[in-house]
Amino acid sequence: MKVLMLNGPGLASAIQQAGYDHVSLELIEQTCIRTCQDLALEPDFRQSADDQQIVQWLRQDLTSASALLINPLSTQAAEAAGYAAALVRALDEHAPATLPIIEVHLSNPFVDAQAQPLRPTGCNVGLLCGFGLRGYVLAIQALHRQLAANS
Amino acid sequence: MSIKLLVINGPNLNLLGSREPEIYGYDTLADIEARCQALVQGYPQVSELTFRQSNHEGELVTWIQQAIADVDGIIINAGAYTHTSVAIHDALRAYAGKKIELHISNPHLREPFRHVSYLAAAVDGVIAGLGVAGYEHAVSIMIDRLLERT
Numbered sequence: 001m002k003v004l005m006l007n008g009p010g011l012a013s014a015i016q017q018a019g020y021d022h023v024s025l026e027l028i029e030q031t032c033i034r035t036c037q038d039l040a041l042e043p044d045f046r047q048s049a050d051d052q053q054i055v056q057w058l059r060q061d062l063t064s065a066s067a068l069l070i071n072p073l074s075t076q077a078a079e080a081a082g083y084a085a086a087l088v089r090a091l092d093e094h095a096p097a098t099l100p101i102i103e104v105h106l107s108n109p110f111v112d113a114q115a116q117p118l119r120p121t122g123c124n125v126g127l128l129c130g131f132g133l134r135g136y137v138l139a140i141q142a143l144h145r146q147l148a149a150n151s
Numbered sequence: 152m153s154i155k156l157l158v159i160n161g162p163n164l165n166l167l168g169s170r171e172p173e174i175y176g177y178d179t180l181a182d183i184e185a186r187c188q189a190l191v192q193g194y195p196q197v198s199e200l201t202f203r204q205s206n207h208e209g210e211l212v213t214w215i216q217q218a219i220a221d222v223d224g225i226i227i228n229a230g231a232y233t234h235t236s237v238a239i240h241d242a243l244r245a246y247a248g249k250k251i252e253l254h255i256s257n258p259h260l261r262e263p264f265r266h267v268s269y270l271a272a273a274v275d276g277v278i279a280g281l282g283v284a285g286y287e288h289a290v291s292i293m294i295d296r297l298l299e300r301t
Binding site: 108110111112116118119120121124125126128129130131134135138141145146 | 266275280282
């Protein structure tokens with residue numbers, strides 16, 4: 001079972017802002033891949049600085065995934081281009097209602113209203129904010145648990 | 152190291168298992184507590200995990216205040232008070248230990264009056280929408296954080 005893991009634009013600055021100096025994209029990727037493998041899940045980890053690429057991946061590859069982990073992130077330019085709304089639209093159009101989805105944020109976006117969580121209408125989204133790298137691990141474990149419960 | 156944890160549950164969570172099970176599941180709060188207690192058995196560093204529930208806002212505030220003295224981490228599912236209570240926000244601000252806001256469903260996917268949390272800015276992290284399993288995930292991540300694992 002494939003877990004699609006998408007990381008949006010601005011990850012490097014998000015890591016910096018969160019003060020997670022020991023965390024890098026490479027470390028997140030390695031940790032996610034290892035966590036998936038430990039749980040016999042197939043990892044598909046991706047990151048792009050291009051917000052449209054994230055939306056396109058959702059449109060193209062959601063139907064072949066068993067679960068989705070998404071750290072949407074954003075930049076001012078992406079926000080101005082309607083990134084958040086495009087993500088929600090892509091989820092509403094392409095995510096099956098039963099697809100386990102978890103949205104991860106490294107830091108707690110509610111402290112300074114950095115980001116609004118995704119609000120699709122047709123699928124459930126779990127939310128894990130403020131746990132750094134550990135949030136990714138927990139998200140994969142939670143997705144695994146949901147997949148086991150659904151099967 | 153001797154870790155003390157407190158799980159605070161707000162209004163209507165005493166009805167878990169019977170209230171809107173399609174949203175909140177069929178497990179009772181006692182079932183959830185039993186699983187969390189079993190989970191902490193695997194951590195010799197945890198000396199105490201206390202579960203509490205109240206329908207009264209002030210009681211939740213008092214429990215947070217009392218935790219200041221000797222509790223290392225609070226997991227709080229404040230239920231509907233999440234979206235109304237400045238008093239719980241203030242109490243959480245006064246509490247210097249680790250704190251996680253927990254919800255069974257994801258409030259951001261529900262009615263607009265649940266989209267604002269008065270607690271989220273006063274906690275370290277938020278877990279929502281993972282069902283009742285969120286309690287075990289919260290306990291596990293809280294212990295990890297207290298043990299300084301990343």
